Amino acid sequence: MKRRTKKERQQLLLQTIEENPFVTDEQLAVQFNVSVQTIRLDRMELSIPELRERIKDVAEKNLENEVKSLPLDEVIGEIIDIELDARAISIFDVKEEHVFQRNGIARGHHLFAQANSLAVAVINDELALTVRANVLFSKPVKAGDRVITKATVRGQNTEKNRTYIDLISTVNNSVVFKGEFEMYRTKGKGENDETSY
Amino acid sequence: MKRRTKKERQQLLLQTIEENPFVTDEQLAVQFNVSVQTIRLDRMELSIPELRERIKDVAEKNLENEVKSLPLDEVIGEIIDIELDARAISIFDVKEEHVFQRNGIARGHHLFAQANSLAVAVINDELALTVRANVLFSKPVKAGDRVITKATVRGQNTEKNRTYIDLISTVNNSVVFKGEFEMYRTKGKGENDETSY
């Protein structure tokens, strides 16, 4: 192992720990052919926490993901207000994982998912399925944006068991997404009121 | 805190650690009103590893998940055939996590996501965004179904930088989803050598 300069070593150190957070100072010292103390000084300068903290961070991150990925699959966006068969509002915070790396713009299906989830939720029925949707992505959404989606139940066709819902998503009061959803439901509006909530 | 029997305590210990693997023996001792040594003996009998090992286990598990969840977010469905700016085919296996628990029918946004991903992929450009989509969910899809989606590029409006794509998804040769997507792209078909932007 050739002895690198401080800068080179620290650069490699960052990479190495990034790739494998489970490596000890001792192992790193051997790898870079320096003393353990040097590794410690390097970590300090680079503000890299000690092994146990790194492992803990990874563990905590994973625990977050667990909490995140389950409801994320269930309902996209957090429903903050709902009046069944009338209207509903949800918010969705766009994160790095929702955007194209190349340009930082949110993938369309995430916005669709938020709207679709809300359309399902607003329907006061056990069974609600999307039959048709016409959507328009009017403005790009970026990571860090908070998307607020409002659903309004527009009408019904009781014979065909259909409910029509309008959806509008905004970021900072600017419309980013519009959609008209045709939903299928088993029962008509108002037939579910035996058990009043 | 009432003093439980050994069995009760060990039962609760298992639960407690399961819920929060980050708890130390000392905290547990306080919680159960016994000595630290007792907690250690309990852990031995129950073969529960020490705090650091538990955290490490969580961290390692999460690292596995990372590999799994990333490509899942990147493209929904596996692209098995593609001819840029012409057509593409992807398959998507519907799993339990994609369906409503209540009725076992796939949530619409997963089918939309597969179609949307494919529409983005078929466009031979750095930047492709969904502008508008009209979709029809013609038949419910269930867990275990293999959805095959075909994308066909229908036309273009070079002035407006738009590309029109038709999508059809089938399960066992039966159509479950149809969509017309209007996509925005930076450059026209075949113009990808120019630096027009």
Added chain:
DNA sequence: CTGGTGTTAGTACCAAGTGCTAATACATAT
């Protein structure tokens, strides 16, 4: 009273550190 089970206390030791002081090497500037 003796034995078994459960619990507690205490000691020595370990890994992987932090925090601090001191020594050394080496090049650069004056």
Added chain:
DNA sequence: ATATGTATTAGCACTTGGTACTAACACCAG
């Protein structure tokens, strides 16, 4: 040539959250 600064190394005390082990005590049953 001597001083200054940076990089590196060594050593020691201390910390956390343990393991491994021994000894003691309480209490209940035979």
